[in-house]
Amino acid sequence: MVVAKRRVVLLTGGSAGIGASIARELASQGFDLVLTARREDRLNQLAEQLRGLSEKHTTGDSGRSAIEVLVIPSALEDPSTPERLVAETIARFGQLDVLINNAGFGLPTLFADADPTDVRRQLEVNFVAPLMLSRHALPHLLERRGTIINIGSAISCVANSALGAYGATKAGLAYWNDALRRELHHKGVRVCLVEPGPVKTEFFSALEKLAPENGEYNPLLDAPAPWMSAQVDDVARRIVRLIEHPQRRLSVPRRVVWPWRVVGGLFRLWPWLGDLGLTTMTKHFDKKGDLNRSPSRSLGDARPTE
Template sequence: MSSTLDGKVVLVTGASSGIGEATALALSAEGAAVATGARRADRLAALAGKAPGEVLALDLDVTDEQSVRAAVAATVDRFGGLDVLVNNAGVMLNGPVAAADTADWRRMVETNLLGSMYAVHAALPHLLERRGAVVQVSSTSGRTATATAGAYAATKFGVNAFSEALRQEVTAQGVRVVLVEPGFVATELVDHIADPGHRALAREMAASMRTLRPEDIANAVVYAVTQPEHVAVNELLIRPTDQTL
């Protein structure tokens, strides 16, 4: 019995845990050949062992443009093309502006925003050739900024803006751009926060609600990329029912 993505090739960045891992597994279950990229290669090997289909594990640092280009090239070399790019790699290093370590700002801009832009630029010729799709994993912080999350929100607002401009450029050529904006998801993002007080606050907020699971977002990605070619699901805002902001 054929699956909905048989013959399709997908590259997922930030695939070593959380949303990226769940999305890679979900797309593999739908029949896609999946290239997974992340800095933690050991975790990618474990993911490949769980996937029902063929998975290519790639050592990928999205802040390094050459690493991104190499990952796209390796995907195309292995599978013969590229149909879907899932830009998921990201870090969240929240804290108040006045007390910020600006190196954290730089890391978020380079990972969350520039990293996704590098990946789009490298993948786009292949996506245009196969009338594929770009899935941009943003956040509710890409539409509502909150105190202590200013720099993170700035990167996600940037992802949203870049995605809309990209959509306008490529939709007439058959490439669909999907913006996914999750609310609180049970992932490792909170663990990236260096300040113990703000890390504890983020965990407390997450514990106050029924958070989303990575699989919830993965299911939304599968829905978007398996629609008929004439249907473009351009934006998916997904919050926990209990989340107010």
């Protein structure tokens, strides 16, 4: 076992989207990385890029060495994965300073049309895995007075009928995040929640390819206007900044997430208003057959809010 000189970050869902951008930002700042996702080829490609990025920031007279990147392909729905990830991290680096629970995926379809196996996998990856990873990592994070960053979603503010189970996992993650933060605050472990709104990644492009030809705009599933979407690299920088400057909740972009919270608050005050609006939209697009865009293959480590 080699004791790391730098801080070590374990990042899930690191093969694409926000996860890959977070990894690049961490590498540029000199963190050692443990990356996990399902797609081994993409992880290995990213790891090579990160090592090259680190070398560009390494100079002979600075005393700074290139970062180490450990790639661990894994399926987070496997109950044995969280313990294995932490064990392999400690075996390689001897410490763990930051855990970023980023992995997640959505099923863009009505709940009645969803495959039960996919629903269970979504629950395991989006909700169960972050809890169990954090539990196995806690002894090491307590020792290092480390940080846990959970990537939630602004979708939990308003129940979306096309992403109901996904939103439920993110709402549960937010509740647990707050409870864990209050539990660990006096012990020096910082716990932060990130609530992304729309972020420009490959996810919406994939959804658009699955939309009906010549179909009308679907606010339940289609990408919002460009001005509403955040740039992925900017989101990644703000997430990494939480390591040095923790916040209870980070909303990105604020111009979208905060109004969305207000809408959610109004719907809680007047539930009939939310029912009227969302039920009407659901009925309309269900008749058009545009509420099931689940592809035959997984959308990987992307999220509807990335």
